[in-house]
Amino acid sequence: MRPEDILLPTPAGLYCGLGGFHIDPTRPVNKAVITHGHSDHARPGHGSVLATQETLDLMGLRYGGNFAGTVQAARYGESLNIGGATVTFHPAGHVLGSAQVAVEHDGMRIVASGDYKNVADPTCAPFELVKCDVFITEATFGLPVFRHGDPDGEIAKLMRSVALFPERAHLVGAYSLGKAQRVIALIRKAGYDRPIYLHGALESITRYYQSRGVGLGELTAARDADKSQLAGAIVLCPSSALNELWSRRFPDPVTAFASGWMRVRARARQRGIALPLVISDHADWDGLTATIAATGAGEVWVTHGQEDALVYFSVSHGLKARPLALVGYGEEDETDGVPERGESP
């Protein structure tokens, strides 16, 4: 049996012929298995969706209740038999509810990781290493220049700035699903206990995190605050809002942006970010390569991002490897500030 007999890359995404399902399909399909709630992986319009309860809820928040014909929730560690393929969800450590999907048949196991990170995150279940024959990895930060470092150290920079400029508002751009909530949790971990203000676009997902028991402290809608309250305040917003009219109502704002791309100083400068915070929900180069090795996989398939260096790394370590060239991913979360094709990061 070849791995392609279990999972086949197709234009709509990875397809399991045995079970008749696609993983993270980019087009409407009959049966979808979805790794996590980012919109490039979780799209509306499928006949049925199998995903974790959190991913289903997040899709419902974003698309409304009728985003799929039928839905089924899978728990981490629970194995389901779908047409002779055994499907198991394992935590991916990326955002709340994110899962790697293991597909097994006839003694061969393939793990489709979706997006993942192997570092601690107080807002989601930790990444679980799953031994497998074929590992399908993302490659968002698949270049040796990407080393994310310590997120607490990045938050300490923000805290220093808040202490130094108590009259200025600190606007922190952060992706709405996952990053914003993780940044808030890290700020709380650093001991900051004043209210944190939210842009309207972050409210529903952040409230959902709280409803799932993620501790984020006191949160207030920024629109409900007057200018005097906002002096010295920390305000989370989508990065796009940093350059919009919205940001002008804040007293002498300091702009920060939490993203793995902030490692690239030119990106921060170009966007006028005074305080770049290198915080990513994707594995960095060390995380990607360590994970590939630890899975014990003899074969690696690399999808969306900077595929070439990871393929080269795998082959030079004696593994079979190939880029999948799947189209349609990497349009959300940390693609903010992604280098254009051909432009070096």
Ligand SMILES: [Zn+2]
């Ligand atoms: Zn993602």
Ligand SMILES: [Zn+2]
């Ligand atoms: Zn992705």
